[in-house]
Amino acid sequence: MEKKLLLSFPPEATFQSFAYELVKDYDLRINILKAEIEIGKGGKLLMAIEAPEENIERGIAYMKSHGIQVSSLANKVFYDSSRCVNCGSCASSCPSGALSISAPDWKLKFDAEKCIVCKLCLKSCPMKLFSIEFTE
Amino acid sequence: MKKTVAEINEKIRSGKAVVMTAEEVAELGRTLSPAEIVEKVDVVTTATFGAMCSSGAFLNFGHTEPPIRMERIELNGVRVSGGLAAVDTYVGATDCNPERPDYGGSHIIEDIINGKDIVLEAWGKGTDCYPRRHVRTIINRDTLNEAILYNPRNCYQNYNVATNGTDKIKYTYMGTLLPHMHNCSYSSAGELSPLLNDPECRTIGLGTRIFLGGAVGYVTWNGTQFNTTKPNNEHGVPIGNARTLAVVGNLKEMDTEFIRGAYFEKYGTTMYVGIGIPIPVLDEDMARRVSIRNDQIETNVVDYGNGCAHVGRTNYAALRTGEIEVAGKRIKATPLSSLDKARRIAEVLKGWIESGEFTLTEPVRPMPAESAVKPLKITQVED
Ligand code: SF4
Numbered sequence: 001m002e003k004k005l006l007l008s009f010p011p012e013a014t015f016q017s018f019a020y021e022l023v024k025d026y027d028l029r030i031n032i033l034k035a036e037i038e039i040g041k042g043g044k045l046l047m048a049i050e051a052p053e054e055n056i057e058r059g060i061a062y063m064k065s066h067g068i069q070v071s072s073l074a075n076k077v078f079y080d081s082s083r084c085v086n087c088g089s090c091a092s093s094c095p096s097g098a099l100s101i102s103a104p105d106w107k108l109k110f111d112a113e114k115c116i117v118c119k120l121c122l123k124s125c126p127m128k129l130f131s132i133e134f135t136e
Numbered sequence: 137m138k139k140t141v142a143e144i145n146e147k148i149r150s151g152k153a154v155v156m157t158a159e160e161v162a163e164l165g166r167t168l169s170p171a172e173i174v175e176k177v178d179v180v181t182t183a184t185f186g187a188m189c190s191s192g193a194f195l196n197f198g199h200t201e202p203p204i205r206m207e208r209i210e211l212n213g214v215r216v217s218g219g220l221a222a223v224d225t226y227v228g229a230t231d232c233n234p235e236r237p238d239y240g241g242s243h244i245i246e247d248i249i250n251g252k253d254i255v256l257e258a259w260g261k262g263t264d265c266y267p268r269r270h271v272r273t274i275i276n277r278d279t280l281n282e283a284i285l286y287n288p289r290n291c292y293q294n295y296n297v298a299t300n301g302t303d304k305i306k307y308t309y310m311g312t313l314l315p316h317m318h319n320c321s322y323s324s325a326g327e328l329s330p331l332l333n334d335p336e337c338r339t340i341g342l343g344t345r346i347f348l349g350g351a352v353g354y355v356t357w358n359g360t361q362f363n364t365t366k367p368n369n370e371h372g373v374p375i376g377n378a379r380t381l382a383v384v385g386n387l388k389e390m391d392t393e394f395i396r397g398a399y400f401e402k403y404g405t406t407m408y409v410g411i412g413i414p415i416p417v418l419d420e421d422m423a424r425r426v427s428i429r430n431d432q433i434e435t436n437v438v439d440y441g442n443g444c445a446h447v448g449r450t451n452y453a454a455l456r457t458g459e460i461e462v463a464g465k466r467i468k469a470t471p472l473s474s475l476d477k478a479r480r481i482a483e484v485l486k487g488w489i490e491s492g493e494f495t496l497t498e499p500v501r502p503m504p505a506e507s508a509v510k511p512l513k514i515t516q517v518e519d
């Protein structure tokens with residue numbers, strides 16, 4: 001699974017030392033999305049990790065034990081329905097069935113509950129109407 | 137019973153013409169015979185709204201003082217044709233700046249319709265009569281002398297259904313195709329589609345007045361790659377990509393509700409174009425044609441991951457259920473062209489005709505009875 005985490009570091013902890021452990025000992029694939037850290041002052045870091053759920057849980061417990069605050073972020077898919085032409089291209093690629101288009105009205109329907117945030121729709125909408133937003 | 141276009145136009149002018157959309161008349165065809173349909177219906181409106189890459193616009197910028205012979209032209213950083221006299225250009229829908237592939241000619245056309253400002257930069261070598269060598273300025277819909285949409289190939293009669301049999305995602309002009317034939321996409325309005333309601337172009341020819349991008353437009357010629365050699369099924373409908381139309385209209389009068397710039401991932405820019413064509417119900421033959429239903433319109437399923445190999449045959453009624461069967465496998469089927477928009481266009485056109493402001497035209501010249509498409513051969517070129 002993929003999870004987005006917002007980490008807040010206390011001044012005495014810097015990320016560098018943890019990144020290595022997380023990759024090596026917990027087998028997490030890490031992608032840093034945004035970092036605001038000053039050495040010796042602490043800071044915030046937004047990262048995406050991809051790994052089996054239990055590895056992620058163990059990794060989080062490890063970071064917390066070192067004084068890092070960890071909060072997970074939900075990312076949500078949004079689209080600008082006012083510019084939608086109801087072509088159906090996004091629904092074609094949507095693997096979860098969150099996006100669908102069908103008889104009788106052939107207008108796009110988005111069921112956010114079903115979305116697995118695979119982001120294929122970001123690429124497949126020819127009008128570029130999709131975006132991802134992070135919420136805590 | 138037989139009717140002429142002139143007689144139908146008389147009825148339109150006096151507000152007595154009976155106009156129906158192609159979907160309505162397809163439904164009527166279940167219970168009424170062609171003879172009854174000619175009696176009852178005068179005009180059938182057909183429509184489509186889909187990606188049509190062979191689209192573009194002629195623009196005339198006007199002359200500067202002193203004038204320039206524009207030989208290299210960029211609009212918002214996109215290189216467009218510099219091969220039309222001094223201050224004319226043609227913006228192709230797929231023109232692009234490789235550095236910014238998701239904004240191209242089709243988006244410039246959309247921006248012009250919306251009245252947005254566009255940066256024009258042009259260079260010329262400087263001549264005795266055109267001494268200026270460079271210009272950089274702002275243009276928009278109102279500063280242009282003419283803005284004429286001219287699309288050399290639109291409105292395909294029928295189109296293949298695309299799937300992908302490989303184990304990798306394919307990003308194509310038929311959308312995102314998931315691996316292992318996980319989905320397929322189709323791009324025709326089926327029974328509402330213009331050329332499927334007049335499959336031999338008996339009433340559609342040069343000069344046919346149409347709905348184009350929200351404005352009145354005209355058919356100017358047979359579209360490029362016009363193909364009459366595709367086999368017809370027993371309902372007289374060609375299977376696969378067959379006839380096409382070249383169309384023209386005043387870009388300044390269009391509405392981005394019905395024409396849109398678009399970008400297909402890893403493919404490039406294209407234009408979604410809305411076209412509506414009225415078809416006069418002249419006789420029983422035309423009545424039979426316009427009553428065509430989705431289950432009678434067939435098309436081929438081809439594998440875009442594998443050189444467009446033929447993998448099956450289906451029809452539009454099956455596609456509209458959201459799932460088709462190909463080689464024993466159920467595949468999710470979704471459209472790429474908008475039926476919702478096509479329906480709206482058919483309704484708008486119906487309204488224009490009912491109000492008496494839009495009359496029908498007879499072709500100035502018919503479409504070619506025979507026309508085949510040649511491939512491009514690669515031959516040895518001497519240096
Ligand atoms: S992110 Fe994936 S699952 Fe969610 S709507 Fe887009 S394509 Fe569907």
Ligand code: SF4
Nearest residue numbers: 084085087088090125
């Ligand atoms: S691909 Fe974009 S324009 Fe087409 S239906 Fe989906 S959101 Fe609407």
